[in-house]
Amino acid sequence: MKNANVPSAVKSQANADDIDLFWILKVLWRGKFIVAFTAFVGFTLGGYYAFRVAVPIYPATALLVMETERQNVVNLQSVVAENLISGNVRDTGKINTEMLVIRSRSMMKKLVDHLDLMNDPKYNPNLREAVVEEEKSFLQDFSLRKFVWGLFSDAKPQEKIVLTNEQVQEGLISRLNGFFALSPVERTFAFQITARSTDRAEAVRMANGLAAVYIQDGIDQKFDVTEKASEWLSQKAAELKAEIDADENRLREFQDSTDLVSAENLVALNRQLKDMRQRLSLYQEDIDRVNVQMELAKLALAEQDIEKLRAFATRPAYAALAPILGNTRWDLTDIHTSLDRRMQDLKVESISATQKLQGLSISEQALKQQVERQSSDLLKLRQLEGQLQANGLLYESFITRLKEITLQQGLFAPTTRLLSEATPRRATSPRRSVIMMLTLLMGIGAGIGILFIREIMNNAFRAPEELEDYTNLRVLGVVPKLKVKTRKDVLTYTQDHPTSAFSESVNNLRTSILLADIEKEPQVIMITSSTPAEGKTSVSLSLAQNMSGLGKKVLLMECDIRKRIFSEYFDVGSYPGFVSLMMGTAELEDCLIKPMENGPHIISGDKTSSNATDVFSSQKFIDLLARLREEYDYIIIDTPPVLAVPDARVIARHADSIVYSVLWDGTTKSELRAGLNMLESVGTPVDGLILNMVDVKKVKKYGYSGNYGYYYGKNSYYTAD
Structure with a gap:
């Protein structure tokens, strides 16, 4: 049974990188008990710390x-x-x-x-x-x-x-x-x-x-x-007192050394100086007047024309000489004589006025110096008095401030x-409710982290959904781990425990295989795996026993002629194997092992010197399968692991249905990917997968228990064994 439309065995990397929120929710739901446990541990530790450890x-x-x-x-x-x-x-x-x-x-x-x-x-x-x-x-x-x-x-x-x-x-x-x-x-x-x-x-x-x-x-x-400040003010007050005393001494000495009577005397001297300067001005004007008349007289004497001299008398400048020049009775000689006498009088008058002016100038200079000296002394006196007064006021201010500071010291x-005031209060730390809430959240976060770390680090498969999502292939059955003392008990287990979880899972597996293709029921069913010890032989035996219960003739062939593990399940004794049957050295009836009445027939593998791959590639093997198809309703072939030897890929070309066994929490993703790709490379894609040897106790521990009810039920009697 080959299905050319089976999707690729492994999802593309692009799809693998997508964030699946539903997957996240499933992970959280599966690990709800782990999260609850870590939350409880965090809450308990937080309470212990808050109530017992924290101070x-x-x-x-x-x-x-x-x-x-x-x-x-x-x-x-x-x-x-x-x-x-x-x-x-x-x-x-x-x-x-x-x-x-x-x-x-x-x-x-x-x-x-x-x-x-x-x-x-x-x-x-x-x-x-x-x-x-x-x-x-x-x-x-x-x-x-x-x-x-x-x-x-x-x-x-x-x-x-x-x-x-x-x-x-x-x-x-x-x-x-x-x-x-x-x-x-x-x-x-x-x-x-x-x-x-x-x-x-x-x-x-x-x-x-x-x-x-x-x-x-x-x-x-x-x-x-x-x-x-008090020390500074006291020091400054003492310095000011010394300056005041020095100012008083300087003022006293200055008053003793100066002739100044008062400021009023200085005003009188200034007035006297002003009067003297006015007199000097009048004397100077008299001298100037006399000098002018003398010059006019000289000009008049220089003229020899009497008419011209008389004409001068009418001029304003010669008004002083008019009596002389304007006398018509005088001749030129008389005028000259009168002018000479006038010149002599003017000289005498000029000399007298000049002498008076010089004497008055000397007095004016002496009075001026006296006024300047008195003014300077008065200014210095006022400076000394002002400095003394300013220092006195500052001294009084410092004394006042000193008294104020002394008074204020007692009123601070x-x-x-x-x-x-601070009073006793309840403890604010530790905040027990906050600590316990935080530790609860930390516990929840730790649990979620553990779940996702476990999922990320998990390189195997623990749920059929994971297997289907990873490969895009159908999971035909989920088979729990079989609890038997010896391998010889595998074949009789389903007969002795028909209601066990293992038996029900094999029933489901059989139904899934037979109904996988409604148009054509598979006759030759090959069961293989990636590596050894993945439970494919136990599934093959159990499936053969289950199919024989339908009243069908079922043959189980051991095609792993290298290891020939059937000897651990049955007493093969001297039974020849299918190689002998294929080579014609033995008859079919001689090769058939019938461990139980109405059970499947079993043909074991036998030792051969030929290469196993060559055996399965030979025409004789094809002819043997054709012959067996005529004798049996179903032929189940137990093959070697795909990754170990190429035998399974060769046998797969002659099978109607290829069922791939995946060890629960054992087969890695890389091993499964490699095995499926090897089968696809020869044009024999897998029809379905078996999640085999499921540990029910660990399933519950990992939080996957709810995912298996669809495959083999949830009732307690299914898992009693």
Whole structure:
């Protein structure tokens, strides 16, 4: 029975790479008990860890609020006063800055000192080890491992490292940060200090201790700043007092050394100087006038024409000489005589005016110098007085600030206030419900992972669906593992246990083979496998026994003449094999083995010197099969494995139906692929597959039990054997 339309024996790689969601669901459903078990284990371990192993962590939270308004007792406007008020919160960044201050090593050191942690054995390993050493006995200190190591090792034991107090303190300060968590309260000027410890009371002590240290540190900082400011102000006040004394001495000495009476005298001198300068101007004008008249007189004397001289008298410039020039009774000589006398008078007048001008100029210069000197002295006096007054005002201001600081030192309030002290609270860690839920999910994930890893790493077949999906061939039957003491019991098993799962599976296999081709029922059925020990011989025997129960003549031929394994199932004795029958050295009746009444006839293989492949390729073998077809209704041929020898490929050309046995959870995909391809290469494709020797217990373990009910039922009596 050859079917030319049978699909390829193995799926294409493209289809194998596709993601099959239905396959994923099937894998999960098959492994539901494994997933449930891993989930239970994860849940149990999570509960054990949460309730027995995990150490409870108790939180304690102290709430602090920063003052946003100053409580100014006095108005300090200087830079020093601005430094004194460090608690003014101008923006939310101040809170973050303060939280950094709280986490600083200096603050942790103050906490160590405040709580006296260096004298606490829980935090000082030196003290803890000392206590342990005192409590140890000889037996407690004895270590078998150290003793054995000392016997076989020449190395000297390392001396115990003892940490100094400074090293212990530094390590403690570094670890303390892990005790605390700081967090601002949204949209407020408050923040929280949370301490976590395995001891409820210790968490409260830590949180309140750090809050107290931080608040006290703020007050101490203010006192330090005010103390420094007070010292600075005292020093500056003393320096200013010394400058004031020096200014007073300089002012006194200056007043003693100057002739200045007052500022009013300087005003009078300035007025006198102004009057003197006006007189000088008048004298100068007189001199200029006289000089002009003298020049005019000289010009007039230079003229010899009397009419022309008289004409000069009408000019404005000669108005002073008009009485002389305009006298008509005088002749030229008289005019010259009068002009000479006038010239002499003008010279005398000029000399007198010049002398007065010179004397007045000398007085003006002396008065000017006196005014300048008095002005400079008055300016210096005012500078000295101003400097003295400014230093005096600054001195008074410093004294006032010093008094204000002294007063404020007794009125300091902390810039951060403890709004709520830390109180004992319930443990927040471990979160048992979360841990158990996570471990449950991890258990489920681990179970799913195990399932898919098992499926990915599985290179064999555990379900008929897997076999069909991989090969695109029909699975004709699923045969469970046969439980017999010896191989001789195989033939009688189905007769003795007709309702067993094995018997029912063989019934199903027989029906599937006979109905595979409705038009033509197969007569010669070849059963083969990829490798030895895949159960094909047991299936062949059981199938032959089952078919003989239909009232048909059935012949089972052993064509594995190399191993001749039928001798382990039957007492072949001196029965000749089919080779002898084929060669004509024995008769058919002499070769037939009839182990039971109304059972199948069996022809074993016999030893031959010829090559087995040549035997099955010969015309005699073909003639033998033709002869046997006339004698029997069904001929079942048990062949060698396909991958072992080429015999099965040669015999397959003469068979009506080729049934391929696949060992459950044993035959690898590569072996099956190679065997099917070898049969296809000679034009003899396989008609169907048998999933053989199924271990029912392991099937349930792997989660495939539901997949086999279609093939051999689910009732308990099917699997009783």
